[in-house]
Amino acid sequence: MEALFHVATFYVFAAFALAGAAISAFSRRLVYCVFALLLTFLGVAGLYVLLSADFLAAVQVLLYAGGILVLLIFGVMLTHEIADVSTEANFTDIKFGAVISGILWLLLVVYICKVPWAVLDPLPPYAPTTRAIGLQFLGDYLVPFEYSSFVLLLVVLGAATLARKEVD
Amino acid sequence: MLFDYLSVVVLLVLGLANIFGMMVLPKLLRPHNPTAQKLVAYECGENPIGTSWLQYNVRFFVVALVFIIFDMEIVFMFPWAVVFKEVYATSGPLPLIEMAFFIAVLAVGLIYLWVEGLLDWIRTIR
Secondary structure: OHHHHHHHHHHHHHHHHHHHHHHHHHOOEHHHHHHHHHHHHHHHHHHHHHOOOHHHHHHHHHHHHHHHHHHHHHHHHOOOOHHHOEOOOOOOOHHHHHHHHHHHHHHHHHHHHHOOOOOOOOOOOOOOOHHHHHHHHOOOOHHHHHHHHHHHHHHHHHHHHHHHHHHO | OHHHHHHHHHHHHHHHHHHHHHHHHHHHHOOOOOOOOOOOOOOOOOOOOOOOOOOOOHHHHHHHHHHHHHHHHHHHHHHHHHHHHHHHHHHOOHHHHHHHHHHHHHHHHHHHHHHOOOOOOOOOOO
């Protein structure tokens, strides 16, 4: 029962991610492309949960769906006359492109079939990672953890420099 | 336990069902008889000027940039908060001091932004 649930949710989230990616790749409107990424980010977050990477899933939702996407939307909305911008590519040589991407696809399929994937049966039990990461932060990785705050501080200063340039 | 995430799935399904109920169901049920006045975003109130898809002010981008940095800080606090009680019981106030230091360093950045006036919406050129 749980294995079935696992497989079903995997396909649902994979479909989410692929549908979002397809919309953002094929949509003519730049704004729709960006908003479709939300679906991809949430789908990938779901896949992370299934891989028992719960911390990564939280990061995915908080940072990508919540932060990076907002930044992307604002970035796109900076475009002058956004409603008229078309993402339509001009297909100059569609045959050549088809051959190249066909070869790439074939290579990928061949290698995916060649790799001896380890089939886990039964599925390993779900093991959350957040607690282990927290213990590492307060133990062995205390100094890198504190150091990361300085890295973030530098990023704040960098953002401030950029912001000041934009004002002038 | 992976099954704990069932509540998230339920929320997702309820959200999608809600959108379906609010957008698709009325479309199937209501009569289709639009007039120019009905198609305005707000039937009563301000008349919109132009489209909503216009060029945003660059300040939104800067605010979003700063938001991501503090979002990152929250991400770092998650694992800390999960184990705080446990570590506090065994090794005393170490986790509290650690996080206070972490936040203090980032507060320097926030104070810098504040003092430089980059958080002001209306900026004076200095």
